[in-house]
Amino acid sequence: MAELEGAKESISFYVNGGKVVVESPDSETTLLYFLRTQLRLTDTKLGCGEGGCGACTVMLSWYQEGVVTHTAVNACLAPLCSVDGMAVTTLEGIGSSRDLLHPVQERIAIARAHGSQCGFCTPGFVMSMYTLLRNSHAPSEKQIEGAFEGNLCRCTGYRPILEGFKTFSQTGCCGGATKCCMDVKSSDGIKTIKGPSILFDASKFRPLDPTQEPTFPPALRTEPLIPLAIKGPRVSWYRPLTLDQLLVLRARFPQSKLVIGNTEIGVEVKFKGAFYDTLISCSQVPELNKMAVTDEGLTVGASVTLTRLEEQLKHLVESLPENKTRTFSALLEMLRWFAGQQIRNVSTVTGVIVMDPSFFTGYKKTSIKPGEILLSILIPFTKEYEFVLSYKQARRN
Numbered sequence: 005m006a007e008l009e010g011a012k013e014s015i016s017f018y019v020n021g022g023k024v025v026v027e028s029p030d031s032e033t034t035l036l037y038f039l040r041t042q043l044r045l046t047d048t049k050l051g052c053g054e055g056g057c058g059a060c061t062v063m064l065s066w067y068q069e070g071v072v073t074h075t076a077v078n079a080c081l082a083p084l085c086s087v088d089g090m091a092v093t094t095l096e097g098i099g100s101s102r103d104l105l106h107p108v109q110e111r112i113a114i115a116r117a118h119g120s121q122c123g124f125c126t127p128g129f130v131m132s133m134y135t136l137l138r139n140s141h142a143p144s145e146k147q148i149e150g151a152f153e154g155n156l157c158r159c160t161g162y163r164p165i166l167e168g169f170k171t172f173s174q175t176g177c178c179g180g181a182t183k184c185c186m187d188v189k190s191s192d193g194i195k196t197i198k199g200p201s202i203l204f205d206a207s208k209f210r211p212l213d214p215t216q217e218p219t220f221p222p223a224l225r226t227e228p229l230i231p232l233a234i235k236g237p238r239v240s241w242y243r244p245l246t247l248d249q250l251l252v253l254r255a256r257f258p259q260s261k262l263v264i265g266n267t268e269i270g271v272e273v274k275f276k277g278a279f280y281d282t283l284i285s286c287s288q289v290p291e292l293n294k295m296a297v298t299d300e301g302l303t304v305g306a307s308v309t310l311t312r313l314e315e316q317l318k319h320l321v322e323s324l325p326e327n328k329t330r331t332f333s334a335l336l337e338m339l340r341w342f343a344g345q346q347i348r349n350v351s352t353v354t355g356v357i358v359m360d361p362s363f364f365t366g367y368k369k370t371s372i373k374p375g376e377i378l379l380s381i382l383i384p385f386t387k388e389y390e391f392v393l394s395y396k397q398a399r400r401n
């Protein structure tokens with residue numbers, strides 16, 4: 005393809021271990037639509053369709069620089085083209101061959117912990133928990149709660165879901181591995197209060213065996229990524245792999261939209277009548293994925309996801325003097341209130357945090373001219389007597 009040398013016009017990826025190739029895909033198709041209508045994998049649900057409920061959560065896995073990364077995403081917003089070269093795991097892809105259930109499913113869905121009522125949210129909760137366990141075999145209770153920030157349940161009130169899943173935590177509580185929060189200390193030692201607070205008998209749960217999880221497709225470790233140039237019926241999707249390729253495309257299509265997680269553009273297109281005929285995915289451009297600590301502060305590439313940024317900010321807040329990191333702490337506080345885990349896993353600092361008023365000219369308006377790109381932003385260190393506080397104000401009553 006002239007605009008992007010060596011680009012391919014098809015995509016390939018793995019779903020639950022099986023390879024899927026789509027010739028000339030429609031660039032407007034979402035991963036959720038494809039899973040449900042083309043592959044008939046209907047365990048992944050469509051709730052809100054805008055990244056707000058988590059019913060469509062799936063796990064995406066990819067290989068980069070010797071590391072396999074697993075992340076939970078909202079399939080309702082993920083463009084199908086964006087999963088080229090990745091592995092997708094849905095609820096149908098987990099569980100044992102003996103009874104088809106994974107311990108995560110058993111503990112919530114078989115009412116061992118009474119965490120499923122109508123069941124519509126259950127696949128999303130299961131996939132969020134499953135992804136967390138793929139990344140950490142012994143998560144803390146805080147990590148477990150954090151993993152569900154993007155999952156809504158209208159039936160259960162969350163307590164049975166959380167208590168069931170907290171049994172995976174090594175810190176233990178309410179059925180956990182060590183002791184229950186209803187234990188009370190008496191003069192003769194620790195005594196357990198039994199009563200209506202006991203939702204289940206955790207000793208009946210099957211243990212989690214991480215060695216039994218499906219392996220990451222070996223082919224994805226060796227197959228190199230290839231640039232994409234997909235001409236859909238209405239929308240073209242490009243995926244450059246270098247900064248030069250991105251700049252050439254941007255010059256060729258100055259009005260194009262740059263897309264990373266599709267969390268803003270996807271909602272605009274679906275619900276606000278927006279239409280963009282040329283989308284350029286920047287997620288694989290190395291220069292845009294870098295973070296660097298300099299004398300001035302932290303430089304954050306435009307494609308760095310909010311989850312990666314959060315991890316880096318936490319590390320800097322813990323390791324640097326407090327007076328240098330007050331902006332970082334303020335940003336961490338804001339990230340707590342920004343969307344759910346699945347959204348933060350794919351959305352970027354560029355799309356949502358722009359701090360210079362000469363750059364941010366109004367709601368959803370920036371001073372970027374057609375043909376230009378934002379390479380990175382600098383989050384400066386604070387000075388000794390500089391203080392930063394952050395508040396969130398919603399644009400609705």
Ligand code: FES
Nearest residue numbers: 051052053058080
């Ligand atoms: S369907 Fe609600 S987040 Fe995707």
Ligand code: FES
Nearest residue numbers: 121122157158159
């Ligand atoms: S069980 Fe009904 S929405 Fe969660």
